Amino acid sequence: MSLPHAILTALLERPSSGLELTRRFDKSIGYFWSASHQQIYRELGRLEAAGLIRALPSERPARGQRKQYEVLPAGREELTGWVATGEDPRPLREALFLRLRAAGVVGTAGLGEELRRHLALHERQLAEYNAIEARDFPADDAADTPDRLRHLVLRAGIGLESFWIYWLHEALTTLREPAPPGARPPGPGDGAGPGDGAGPE
Amino acid sequence: MSLPHAILTALLERPSSGLELTRRFDKSIGYFWSASHQQIYRELGRLEAAGLIRALPSERPARGQRKQYEVLPAGREELTGWVATGEDPRPLREALFLRLRAAGVVGTAGLGEELRRHLALHERQLAEYNAIEARDFPADDAADTPDRLRHLVLRAGIGLESFWIYWLHEALTTLREPAPPGARPPGPGDGAGPGDGAGPE
DNA sequence: ACGAACATGTAAGCAGTTACATGATTGT
DNA sequence: ACAATCATGTAACTGCTTACATGTTCGT
Numbered sequence: 476m477s478l479p480h481a482i483l484t485a486l487l488e489r490p491s492s493g494l495e496l497t498r499r500f501d502k503s504i505g506y507f508w509s510a511s512h513q514q515i516y517r518e519l520g521r522l523e524a525a526g527l528i529r530a531l532p533s534e535r536p537a538r539g540q541r542k543q544y545e546v547l548p549a550g551r552e553e554l555t556g557w558v559a560t561g562e563d564p565r566p567l568r569e570a571l572f573l574r575l576r577a578a579g580v581v582g583t584a585g586l587g588e589e590l591r592r593h594l595a596l597h598e599r600q601l602a603e604y605n606a607i608e609a610r611d612f613p614a615d616d617a618a619d620t621p622d623r624l625r626h627l628v629l630r631a632g633i634g635l636e637s638f639w640i641y642w643l644h645e646a647l648t649t650l651r652e653p654a655p656p657g658a659r660p661p662g663p664g665d666g667a668g669p670g671d672g673a674g675p676e
Numbered sequence: 677m678s679l680p681h682a683i684l685t686a687l688l689e690r691p692s693s694g695l696e697l698t699r700r701f702d703k704s705i706g707y708f709w710s711a712s713h714q715q716i717y718r719e720l721g722r723l724e725a726a727g728l729i730r731a732l733p734s735e736r737p738a739r740g741q742r743k744q745y746e747v748l749p750a751g752r753e754e755l756t757g758w759v760a761t762g763e764d765p766r767p768l769r770e771a772l773f774l775r776l777r778a779a780g781v782v783g784t785a786g787l788g789e790e791l792r793r794h795l796a797l798h799e800r801q802l803a804e805y806n807a808i809e810a811r812d813f814p815a816d817d818a819a820d821t822p823d824r825l826r827h828l829v830l831r832a833g834i835g836l837e838s839f840w841i842y843w844l845h846e847a848l849t850t851l852r853e854p855a856p857p858g859a860r861p862p863g864p865g866d867g868a869g870p871g872d873g874a875g876p877e
Numbered sequence: 878a879c880g881a882a883c884a885t886g887t888a889a890g891c892a893g894t895t896a897c898a899t900g901a902t903t904g905t
Numbered sequence: 906a907c908a909a910t911c912a913t914g915t916a917a918c919t920g921c922t923t924a925c926a927t928g929t930t931c932g933t
Contacts, residue, residue: 493886494885508770541885558775562771568708579822
């Protein structure tokens with residue numbers, strides 16, 4: 476249940492219309508909590524019904540008309556409480572890892588291409604993060620608390636992308652290396668291998 | 677749509693009943709693609725209906741009776757094709773990053789505790805991965821291809837947990853440091869700050 | 878007047894979670 | 906006999922995705 480809080484945060488940083496929020500979720504906040512415009516409009520409706528935000532009454536509310544939203548005191552309180560809330564990290568669900576594991580059983584055909592494609596994606600994302608850091612946080616730690624927290628999150632993004640790039644290089648190297656002599660290659664007709672069974676990993 | 681392929685992989689590594697699969701998804705494969713027993717039973721039914729797996733006819737199929745499943749040739753082909761399939765990484769959705777960002781606007785009360793809690797969780801997970809590596813992959817790279825791929829995935833888990841631990845230490849340090857003189861602290865009554873607005877990050 | 882882009886929605890469907898139901902086996 | 910546990914499911918709900926619908930503004 477984090478989307479409403481993502482929207483509250485975005486609206487506190489700056490009151491916006493649905494479309495403006497959608498655009499901001501394509502950059503900024505969306506880098507670590509993405510949302511489509513359908514999600515955003517629906518959630519804006521819920522938040523307004525719950526009395527946490529309101530539409531600025533300046534413009535007539537009609538379909539196709541811009542509606543500007545701002546956070547009400549109740550919304551700020553809700554967000555303040557949520558920040559202190561405990562929530563376990565979501566279980567990892569990473570299809571690429573699954574593909575590697577499957578490739579161990581049915582063969583690695585086509586895997587290298589996919590790894591290289593992911594590598595390019597992560598390199599592009601890292602470059603984007605680095606550009607943002609150079610532009611928005613040039614002086615190290617001479618900023619106020621909100622900026623330092625934003626920088627911290629940005630560094631998390633940089634760290635994650637760096638990890639992926641490092642690991643994908645390692646994966647490509649492993650994939651290229653021939654198996655040592657005597658080792659069985661994977662492929663059709665292959666059953667369970669030793670090290671499996673009771674061996675969880 | 678990765679769950680069926682996770683199950684096919686697990687069943688190829690070793691034919692299992694629904695409950696055995698559930699147990700294996702609590703370790704092993706479940707570390708990077710978790711699934712509950714309800715998901716698994718439903719998906720086993722679909723895979724059987726699609727002709728990709730079959731229940732071994734040895735035991736009578738009744739409620740409360742163990743059913744053992746094995747992968748049919750069509751299932752192996754399906755998995756082989758899927759390994760070569762391209763799929764973009766899922767957009768990141770990390771509530772902890774959201775909390776930091778929200779804390780920049782409404783204050784950091786209660787955040788430190790949550791960060792320390794996550795740190796402990798990731799340290800425990802890393803220890804578990806390290807134990808598995810020491811037990812299952814003692815000799816570096818003298819293994820066959822399936823084992824090397826499994827080791828690769830395990831190292832990804834180790835790398836990710838190591839990243840989290842590093843970053844959480846950094847976050848806790850940042851949180852403890854007082855803001856430099858002249859910087860505005862976050863809190864109620866605070867609106868948009870400089871660096872926001874057109875500044876995406 | 879008309880098309881393109883802007884802006885706000887609705888509807889259907891799917892994956893995953895939570896809560897509950899039911900039969901079989903084992904221990905006492 | 907009874908409870909606890911094993912084993913397999915069903916049902917309802919939530920969040921997210923995909924596809925579609927509708928009205929408005931602006932340029933030509």
